[in-house]
Each structure stands twice: as C-alpha cells, then as structure tokens.
Amino acid sequence: MEEYEQAKNILKTLSFVVSYESLAGISTEQFDDFESVFYKIDEEYIYLFKPYRPLLVENSSIGFVDSYYAAYQTLYSVKERVKSAFAEKNVQVYPCLLPYKGLMVSKKIGSLLRNTLVFVKPFGTFFCVEILSFREKQEKIAASEEVCEDCDKCIRFCPTGAIAQTAKGFRVERCIRFWQNGILPVSVSDEDRRAIGNKVLGCNICQLVCPLNKNISEKAINPDADYNALFNLETFAVNCMSKKEFKENYGSVFGNNYIRPTRAFSFVLNAMINDGKEKYQKIIDLLKSGQNEQIKKMLEELEEI
Secondary structure: OHHHHHHHHHHHHOOOOEEHHHHOOOOOOOOOOOOOOEEEEOOOEEEEEEEOOOEOOOOOOEOEEOHHHHHHHHHHHHHHHHHHHHHHOOOOOEEOOOOHHHHHHHOOOOEEOOOOOEEEOOOEOOEEEEEEEOOOOOOOOOOOOEOOOOOOHHHHHOOOOOEOOOOOOEOHHHOHHHHOOOOOOOOOOHHHHHHHOOEEEOOOHHHHOOHHHHHHHOOOEOOOHHHHHHHEHHHHHHHOOOHHHHHHHHHHHHOOOOOOHHHHHHHHHHHHHHHHHHHHHHHHHHHHOOOOHHHHHHHHHHHHO
16 A cells, blocks of 8 residues: 555654554563654554653642643644644545544554553553544444453442443443533532542543553652642632633643633632632632633532532
C-alpha cells in the first residue's frame, strides 16, 4: 500500500515521535520514558501513544487532576503535527471512526481489563492514544473480551462500586469520572462525596491497584510546589473567574476548549463541598460578589447542600 510505505518513511524522519518498535523487549518494569510520543503503524492505521506517570494527591485542599489530561494535550498537538507532515507529502489520512479500545484489542496491541481500560505493554493503562486511518471507510470490529480472570482488585478498591464481577460488570453511572460533569446533585450520599473527595477530574484508583500496572504505579509522582499552588482549591476557584487567567494557568492541562472555566469551577466547587464547605466560606462569599452570573448561580445552589 503506497500510503503506508510513504507514511512509514515520513514518521522515521520526525524528531517529535519515537517508533513503538524501539520498545521491543522492554518490560513495564523497565519502562521509564514518560516524555515521548510513540508511534506504531500497520497497513490500515497509525497509532500515537503518549504515556504518563500517575499522580498522587493526598492533601484534601489540593484538587486532583489526572495526569492524563495534560498528556492528552501534548498528544493532540503531536497528532496535528503528524497530519501536517503527511499533508506536505500528499499522504491522505482520516480520523479513526472505530472505538479505540476495541481496535487495539482486535489488533492484539493491548488487552481489555475489567475496569474497561486497555493494557498496552510497556505503558500499562497509563497512556492516551490517538489513531489515524489510511481508509475513509473502516470495517467494524468484533466485541472484546476482558482478560482479568480471577483478579478482583479493581472491584474491591473502587470507592463507589462502579465495577462488578458480572458479564456486564462496569456501571458507568457509579464511576467517579461520570459524576465529574457539573455540580453534584443533592441526592449524592455523604459516603459517595467522601469517596470523590478532592478528585476534580479523573480518579485512577482502579489503575493504581491493578497488578498489571504494578511497576508503573510504583513510579507515581507526588505533586510539586507549582502544582500545589495552581490546584489549591481556593486559587483554582478564583482563576476560574477569568477566562484569561484560566487559559494562562490551566490551558496546558485542559486545553482551550475541552474544559471551560465555568465547567471547571463546578468541579472545584464539588471538591470544596466534599472537603467541608465551611472551610471555604470566605472564598465562597468573595466569589458570590463577582460578576460571573453562572458561577453566582452555582454558589446559590450550595444553600441546598
């Protein structure tokens, strides 16, 4: 296939991507390159992988934002650069329209786990992926089966009971990430609020306890001073009041369109309530006097919680 051969040669010349084949023989235990974007190519698809170190945030007044989101911003930028490099050489590629997880499993690139994530050696499940296709029309793929067998660690450690050992064992409506889409409803129990805690975006618990991720989980990092300063819940909330401040401080994490300031504020507000809203009463009163009507409305709804 001409496009495949051309694309393969172009990828070899790009300094900002590394061949996945260079990882042959490297185990998850040995893997330590979390900075690069890796590519894999076959006659139908180009896969771009951006691995990342998991983040641990134990301070309840610091918001947890999964490292996935910053990694994805990097990956998206690299994907666009790859597409531009192909366009310069008249190589046509299309967006992949198939479910990424199912495609990777069907191509034997990864294995489906009980928590619905895909394990790809040597990244574990701590990676984001973008896929491009040489074909505009793409064939359907068969459903994937999980490989977890008798392991139930993710079931036991999921704080909200989102994973169960059944044929359809993942209950999306119980997943913490599912709830991170706006103000938590009044109906959310105190127990679930404690489980969500300071998790502003993402969770990671099922990944951290997965035996297949053991060696990557051991390389998890604690937030540095810059992270703590930016994601302190009070600072984070104030920065959500200004589009300019939000973009300057959090654009590399959330992108310019994926998470808007007002939506981010709802996530931060959840974390404040979960941590005990009385601790943040001064900053809440300050924000109530601001000019952002959407945020003021959210703060008014606090009275019901």
